[in-house]
Amino acid sequence: MTIRIIGTAAILAAGISFAQAQQLAPSPTLDAVKARGNLECGVHLGLPGFSFANDKGEWSGIDVDYCRALAAAIFGDAKKVKYTPTSVQQRWPILQSGQVDVLSRNSTITFSRNATLGLNFQGINFYEGQTFIVRKSANVKDAAGLDGASVCVAAGSTEEKNAADWFRERNLKVTITNFQKNDDAIAAYDAGRCDAYTAGVGALAGQRIKLKAPDEHAILTKPISNDPQGPVTRWGDERWQLIVRWVLNGTIAAEALGVTSQNVDEMKANSKNSEVRRLLGAEGGFGEMMGLPNDWMYNAIKQVGNYGESYERTVGMGSPLKLERGQNQLWIKGGLLFTPPFQ
């Protein structure tokens, strides 16, 4: 009896998957995520504002918010994420070997990573610019003032090479000391080993609150590079890449369209804007096209909020980091953050 039931179920399951396969390209990653019942998301070891676990092990931050939105889009439940904290060294191998489904870990998009590491970058959720944190007593106004200084940096980061290149091009002599982890580098800076620590503006704002006396340190305002960051996937599995990319686009579009976690129910029911209706699954059947429920973005926005809400809560004025929107403002408000239309 039981055997027959299992057999029938297997045939049914095979039939269903066959039916789906006819409409959609296969997505082993999505299948694995669904079978597992949770999303595996690679995040930073601990960077307040981006991904940080409190002493109860609860994660928060703008990169974590992306993982939650993705989980909400897939499962209708933003809690169905498991986080794998990764160091600078481990992040690529962990993604390449399939231990995480997506990496959302303030990592800079670069050509060589895209071309040689088997990685695809699925959009930009944070425009970072590399700069320096220095002691106020050192009286440094900009990066050029660091001539002769020693700088602590995490080994293998884009910052390591950026800084070296930037100072060399300007014939400035700067000693760069490379640590294995961001936390080691910032600890050494705090202990007085270095005159400056370098990372992105946002990351520095997050790291600063870990220093012994945050008020004695200043972050140089003018960045020396642009470091766009966003969710990363492996090569292959185009449908999974599609999902990862459009969940990010969806959170940005929601802000542009004025959809927030507060008004999302009302917008879904009453909005006459057809882009809003397509985004929230009231028409168009966009979710199905990727093998997701049609209310995928509704769930994401309802549970996590649109990009702007997430920004303010994690790194913006509602957080200890107090970062301006700056480049991370929407394109319609003079920033760089952009999404193609939901059409």
Add this chain to the structure above:
Amino acid sequence: MNRASSLSIWRERLFGTPFTGFLTLVLLFAIAWVAVPLIRWALIDATWVGSTRADCAPGGACWVFVRARFGQFMYGLYPVDQRWRVDLAGILFVLGGLAAVFAPHRVRLKVAVAMLVLLPPLGIWLLSGGFGLRYIETREWGGLMLTLFISIYASLIAIPLGILFALGRQSELRVIRLISIVFIEFWRGVPIIAVIFLASLLLPLILPGGIGIDRLARAVIGLGFVIAAYMAEAVRGGLQALPKGQGEAATALGLNYWKATGLVILPQALRISLPAMTNEFIALIKNTTLVLVVSILDLLGIAQASLADPNWVGMNMEAYAFSGAIYWLICFALSRWSRSLERQRRA
């Protein structure tokens, strides 16, 4: 011995000649110079009760921090309501070990083998869950519990493998001997930090696609292989210390190689090499600290991670002193035990 004579012995020891006395004074002064500020910091000026950083007096140790983080130091992020499982597993391992050591001589070997077969799966079940227990992923494990887990399970891989390769190295068969020597010398020749890295990066690559290995399991396997090589050398010491006559006598009795080895040679050789194997185990415990290069938070890792908490800035000394003291206690106790074993054997 009465008091006066013991006092006079001490006077003789410390102030026997003018030069001895002078040395004693200088050394006592040096000890005081180091110890007094240390004791003041750790005990006299320290803060023991409170709940936040603000409760701590400056200049002394802030043990409040250790108290607040004690659960994490012991269990990592293991869910609080499930920590009894870790405790239970720990108690079972201690009881099992005691049973194997103190069982009557006749059944001691059987008890030990039974414990070796039963306890490891039981421990994994208790810690990770399944079969009625809530499933708890290894990424939530941490602290002292993880240090001990890694040490114990890595040596469960290392000891059988080590015995096998020690026998292989003593084998008459040239190919087997060569393979064993290459295995042993390779793993003994490379730094553990590189091996842990290697295990975490390469294991997923060299297995067929789709087979995932837990990252904790990877670290344990990597450490297990390295320690296996060291264990093999420890066992080889025991094998070489055994008089040749033992093996010859066993063969003369008509036992084949495996029986002669299993029944006559190994039990004696292992007894001889037990102190050396314990020393390798101590080295293993100390080397588990390196798993932090692959972001597994053992005792030292969790101590370091706790330093990043913005609410407890500047607790480096306390975190390192506390976790260091735990490592020291465990390793010191084990090394004492190993030495007493050595003395028993000699006697």
Add this chain to the structure above:
Amino acid sequence: MTSFLSFINDKRVRDWIYQIAAVVFLVGLTVFFVRNASENMVKAGIASGFGFLWRTSGIEVPFVLTGYTQSDNILALFWVGVANTMLVTVIAIVLATLLGFAIGIARLSSHWLISAIAGAYVEFVRNIPLLFFVLFWYFGVIAALPAPRQSISVFGVAFLNNRGLTIPLPDGMENFRIAGLVILACVLGYSAFSIWARRRQARTGQHAPTLWAGLVLLLAVPLLALTWAVLATRWDIPALRGFNYRGGFAVIPEFVALLAALVTYTAGFIAEIVRGGIQSVSHGQTEAGSALGLRPGQVLRLVTIPQALRVMTPPLTNQYLNVLKNSSFGAAIAYPDVVSLFMGSALNNTGQAIEIIAMTLAVYLVIGLAVSALMNWYNARIALVTR
């Protein structure tokens, strides 16, 4: 059938079967792993091969002995790491041996307190993970040293601060090369002289003034040559400009901290080896030495230690190899050794894990085998001499 059974039961045949089975198993396993790896890498789009070694590295290294700059290729970066690993290993081995011998002998001192302190040191050091030492020395050293502006000046030419010890660097090496040749000639001359003197003593019983020759050839002439080289060379003396001292060569605190950690940790183990070695020399030997009228120090130096060395050489070799492997702990504090530079920075920039890990392991295996061979040779030599 019976012939087959007897064939199978023949020990030689069975031995062959075992060995062939082992080889087949190993080869199969290797093929299995390699095939999986290549499949997985193709699937994941990870590049392979050693071509990456000739790409520009772009990584700035704060402590370079080889003349590397960041516009060199990754292979050059690899050699920087190897050189730094060897540097810290060699110096740590020398210092740890000295400290370990001192502590091991102190452990056997007749003064109770000295031996107790040495014992406490050994028990403390051996039971704490090395990583604690590395972190302790690193943050301890940084905390103890002043900021650049308050640097401790050493005769106005070298400066110590929390960025390291900045020492003057010669502008050219020609004079030093000449001095080196002079010293080499002196050493060779002295060796020849002492061999000649020993042969003559064996033949005729006449003493030659080897002590005087030694003082002149090994001390006075080399000192003169070095002094001349130092004075005749133009020096790049560090000067405080802006953040730190410019010019000269900076010994970074990471090096000092790693060195201190390796030395203090390893000395605890060497001390135990020394104690065991000395105790293994029978009491009769020391008594005989005293009876010959040797002073306690002489007994130790001339009778005990030479014999103890025989027992100590194998475990000492192991400790030296441990120092080499443990130098990789430098990765925890940004000491640019081969693990930190190559397996850290280079691996991250290229993503070619298999090639990079293989090369890194090869470094340790090659150096390790060389050290083992050297110590085996030394062991064989002292075993012969003291027979």
